[in-house]
Amino acid sequence: HCVGIIGAPFSKGQQRDGVQRGADLIRAAGLVQKLKGEGCVVKDYGNLTFEDVPNDEPVGRLKTPRAVGRASELLAGAVQEVKSHGNTCVMLGGDHSLAIGSISGHAASRHELSVLWVDAHADINTPSSTPTGNIHGQPLSYLIHELHSEIPIIPNFSWLKPCVAAKDVVYIGLRDVDPGEHYTLKYLGIKAFSMTEVDRLGIAKVMEQTCDHMFSKVKKPIHLSFDIDALDPSVSPATGTPVAGGLTYREGIYITEHICQTGLLSAVDMVEVNPKQGKTEDEIKSTVNAAVDLLLGCFGRVREGSHDPDYKMP
Ligand SMILES: N[C@@H](CC/C=C/[B-](O)(O)O)C(=O)O
Ligand SMILES: [Mn+2]
Numbered sequence: 001h002c003v004g005i006i007g008a009p010f011s012k013g014q015q016r017d018g019v020q021r022g023a024d025l026i027r028a029a030g031l032v033q034k035l036k037g038e039g040c041v042v043k044d045y046g047n048l049t050f051e052d053v054p055n056d057e058p059v060g061r062l063k064t065p066r067a068v069g070r071a072s073e074l075l076a077g078a079v080q081e082v083k084s085h086g087n088t089c090v091m092l093g094g095d096h097s098l099a100i101g102s103i104s105g106h107a108a109s110r111h112e113l114s115v116l117w118v119d120a121h122a123d124i125n126t127p128s129s130t131p132t133g134n135i136h137g138q139p140l141s142y143l144i145h146e147l148h149s150e151i152p153i154i155p156n157f158s159w160l161k162p163c164v165a166a167k168d169v170v171y172i173g174l175r176d177v178d179p180g181e182h183y184t185l186k187y188l189g190i191k192a193f194s195m196t197e198v199d200r201l202g203i204a205k206v207m208e209q210t211c212d213h214m215f216s217k218v219k220k221p222i223h224l225s226f227d228i229d230a231l232d233p234s235v236s237p238a239t240g241t242p243v244a245g246g247l248t249y250r251e252g253i254y255i256t257e258h259i260c261q262t263g264l265l266s267a268v269d270m271v272e273v274n275p276k277q278g279k280t281e282d283e284i285k286s287t288v289n290a291a292v293d294l295l296l297g298c299f300g301r302v303r304e305g306s307h308d309p310d311y312k313m314p
């Protein structure tokens with residue numbers, strides 16, 4: 001695997017400081033070295049620089065919209081650049097509003113995508129349905145063709161065009177969905193495996209049905225957008241919007257191992273790690289280590305172990 005890493009230290013899609021530090025914490029936990037240990041060729045493009053946006057007054061209910069729009073525009077260009085070199089792109093957040101940029105940039109390069117959204121939340125509120133005005137709860141509404149009419153003119157969003165069809169989105173891990181979001185999921189018939197389906201089917205069946213759905217017509221490159229709050233807070237407490245009853249560490253790893261073996265993973269987001277939301281060092285470590293291990297699963301690490309083809313017993 002050839003991997004291009006982009007750090008996106010951005011937090012203005014929500015109100016809690018600290019999530020901008022996720023990228024450097026994941027690096028400090030040894031992501032690059034561990035990917036190389038799995039035989040990956042890794043290029044770390046470093047962190048994007050997000051200039052401060054003064055007077056970023058709310059537009060309607062939307063909070064800091066100009067900063068969010070600008071950050072995703074910048075990220076979109078960076079992701080497209082990484083994809084132009086044929087690498088699988090790893091975006092380290094930062095909050096989930098960044099997926100507006102990562103998926104836009106990915107689509108600019110690879111056009112039709114399958115999007116696997118692993119999250120406790122649907123992140124598909126529209127600017128008029130959002131209960132908080134936080135744009136990290138809205139990214140998919142800006143990206144999906146069928147919701148284009150719900151998006152008003154927003155400063156610093158003029159660059160953005162919808163690029164994903166509702167039928168090409170699959171959710172895993174949902175357990176905190178707002179009424180407006182639920183209406184949208186049903187109305188657009190978006191495939192969703194909430195935690196109820198994870199309990200009912202088991203993660204193996206969920207992944208089998210996820211792949212059946214994604215590959216039902218044409219096999220497309222996969223964009224995996226992984227919100228660390230999809231995992232149970234007992235595993236990843238250091239995050240801004242924790243919700244009880246999440247995926248186990250093992251279910252999370254099974255998801256990324258399974259996606260890896262499709263051979264179609266083209267970009268992955270790892271977002272919402274927030275060290276300031278961890279009560280202890282151990283809580284931060286557990287959260288960051290889970291993020292690293294999930295990414296290693298994306299790039300070939302398997303729990304059964306492995307050995308080089310030319311391995312000789314000593
Ligand atoms: N649905 C809530 C919560 C959003 C959660 C966003 B997250 O999934 O990116 O953590 C909102 O719209 O504010
Ligand atoms: Mn979430």
Ligand SMILES: [Mn+2]
Pocket residue numbers: 096119121123136227272
């Ligand atoms: Mn999210």
